[in-house]
Amino acid sequence: MLLALMTDLHANREAFAACLAHAEQQNVTRYAFLGDLIGYGADPAWVVQTVMDYVSKGAYVLMGNHDVAILQEDKQGMNPTARQAIEWTRAQLSPAQIDFIAKLPYRIELQDLLLVHANAWAPEKWEYIDGVMEAMRSMHASKAAITFCGHMHIPTLYHMTLTGKTGEFLPTPENGIPLSKQRRWLVIPGSVGQPRDGNPAACYATFDTETLELTYYRVPYDHETASAKILRAGLPPALASRLLTGN
Template sequence: MLIALLTDLHANREAVSACLAHAQEQNVSQYAFLGDLVGYGADPAWVLDTVMDYASRGAYVLMGNHDIALIQEDRKGMNPIAFQVVEWTRSQLNEEHLAFIRNLPYRIEVQDMLLVHANAWAPEKWEYVEGTMEATRSMHATKAHITFCGHVHMPTLYHMTLTGKTGEFLPAPENSIPLSKQRRWLVIPGSVGQPRDGNPAACYATFDTVTLELTYYRIPYDAETASAKIITCGLPASLGQRLITGN
């Protein structure tokens, strides 16, 4: 089974469309959306409608911190830009969208894999995996051979040896990486809708559950249109500019 792993879509219709079209060309048979379907971008309803359609056909979908913010009444401590985006996003959605979000899980276990948005040790607290220390903590918190997570908008791969030593690897796009059973793995595909590694191309990954091969992809898309739509909606211009620069 070839799984497409897409995370941090952030209401970016152009990026999501490009990644899904590319995944279809790879003959993907299963999809996993690792949270943060909304936030920052101009097309939350379209992205949710699309993901809901995939979910109706068996796709895995997780809760992200931007998703849960839509259904929380107490948003004290949220920075002003994030608060503005949440309020605007809620105004674009209907009750069906919100009901779908309310029912999203924080974690999904499939075969020898764990899917989470943020980390394995406390997925509902949204702490980041920003280096080998957090990656080790996350891998120790599960018995799964491979953990797939998002939240961090930069594609990264961590591995832990049988002796507990953790290494970090920055994957090159379109290179097949065999995930040996002799190690534990934590896979961060990078963000579909808002990359932050200096490359504006959308990120996603595929994993073959038979050959255990992981492949990262960078997908160019119409970031100029996505950026302009953010500004037209009255959202902060910085969010649009970020799509152009990838930072």
């Protein structure tokens, strides 16, 4: 099975459509969406409906912190920009789409693989994996050999030896990486809809469950259109400018 791993779509129709088209060209056989389908972007209804369509064909999907926020009255934990986007987003979604989000799981286990949005130790608390120590904590919290997670918008790969020594590196797009069974791995594909590493191109990854080969991709898309739609929707301008710079 060739699994496409897409996370932090953030209601960005242009980026999501480009990644789906690219994944189809790679002959992907199954999809996993690791949360944050919505928030920030101007096309939440289209993105959620598209994910729903893929789920009906066997795709996996997780709850993200922006997803759960539309179900909560108290959004004090979010910054004002994110909160404004979530309040606008809820009004764009149909009751069926909100019900779909409400039923999303926080974790999915697939044999020796774990899918989470934020981390393995407390996936519903949204703490970040922003370094080796947090990556180690997440890997120790799971028996899975390979964990895939989102939340961090920068593509990163962590590895831990049998003795517990942990390291990280930033992957090069389109170079296959064999994930040795002699190590444990934590894979962060980067964000489809809101890259934050200085490159506006969308991020996602594929994983071959037979060969254990992981490949990261960067997919250029019409970020100028996506940015302009955010402004037309009356959302905070910072959300629009972020798509132009990838920061």
